[in-house]
Amino acid sequence: MSNSNNELELFENLRGELRRGSLVVAVLAQLRMERYGYTLRKALAEDGMEIDEGTLYPLLRRLESQGLLVSEWREEEKRNKRFYRLSPEGKQILQRLVEEWRGINESLNKIIAKD
């Protein structure tokens, strides 16, 4: 029982590490189109990349402070919402990250296929 708990915890930790880097790519890619937090989270979930609010919003702030995103408050459906979109710098970085991701994916596929 304890062993299976440890195994589960270990798996969750490793899964978290694996997802952490890819989340940035996913968020940047989704924000090629302007979105606010809630719709961004829904769009990610629909594409199979669930992310909780506690992770998403601090990540958005970090990416904005790094100059990869720009945001503005706007009223929509009678409520103020903060809309995010990729900055020009964010677009360049995303392009490079996507190339990197494809390279990693290709290498991993080759390595995994050997087994």
Next chain:
Amino acid sequence: MELVDRYLQAIKFGLPKNQKQDIIAELSEDLHSQIQDQEGSLGRALKQEEIAAILKKFGPPMQVALRYQPQRYLIGPQVFPMYLFVLKLVWMCFFGPWFVIGVALDIFVAANHSGHYGALTTVLDRFWLAALINVIVVTIVFALIDRYQPDGIWQNWNPLKLPKIRDTNRIPWSSSISELAWYGMISLWWAGAFHFPSIPGLTIQPAPVISRFFFWPILLLVVGHAAIAAVNAFRPWWTRKRAFLRAALDALGLVVVGALLTICFTGGSFVTVNAPQLSMDDILATQKWFAWGWVVMLLLWCEIGYFVGLVQDARRVMGLQPLCPWRGAFGCGSRSHALGRQL
């Protein structure tokens, strides 16, 4: 929606000051969007429990707030292993001997004056205070090093200047020679081959109990150590046979020192002082001062030294590597073949 406002208020408490309003507005919008979505699909207003379930899923307020704080630490991962190493060193080289000596001295004093427990409590009080101050000082020093470390401090290193692999079974020549000189001198003095210069009008001689019961064991102990040190100087690798011999001497040393300490704690004296011009009080004070000096020396040099020596030599006899407390910091002691190669 009062529940949502209460929840947001709890989050606000832990947020960075200059971003509070902005973050709360954004989180509020997300929560209201979620509630609106659920109400739309159910076709009615949400109950308190259903709103509570949404908040529960959102996460504990402090945890949500902490994610907006920059990651902060006192001592970073680069400096942390060195910090632990220094703390271990302070504990091993300072607090261990200090504690043993403090307890022994206080018990010794208490045995001659008041109760034991009061003295032990005093030494423990002093110990924890000193330990706390030391840990705080070391922590502050390393926090400053971590904060103000110059750029490139970790990059400017040369692999060619790394220390040689430390082989714990090799005996340094300097160590053998210094042991030989020390034990040789003590052997000659103990056997009466020479005397230390005396003070006119003051004669200090071993007490009868020491001459009668301890002469031969101490002579065997110091001559044995001198002989092993002489062999080590020319054959600087530990072998099982030599390690066993030294372990036996260490065990004898523990017994002899234990017996001497018993004499000391029960108010006995190691020396007889003869000084016609001194009063009896002065003579007793001199004997006591001498005994105190012996307590410190015996405990520090002998009891701890023999105990550590016995453990290390016993490990060598069993074919194990001697303990290497700083292994965690520098990864030393990784060669386990040295003794095996010799046997």
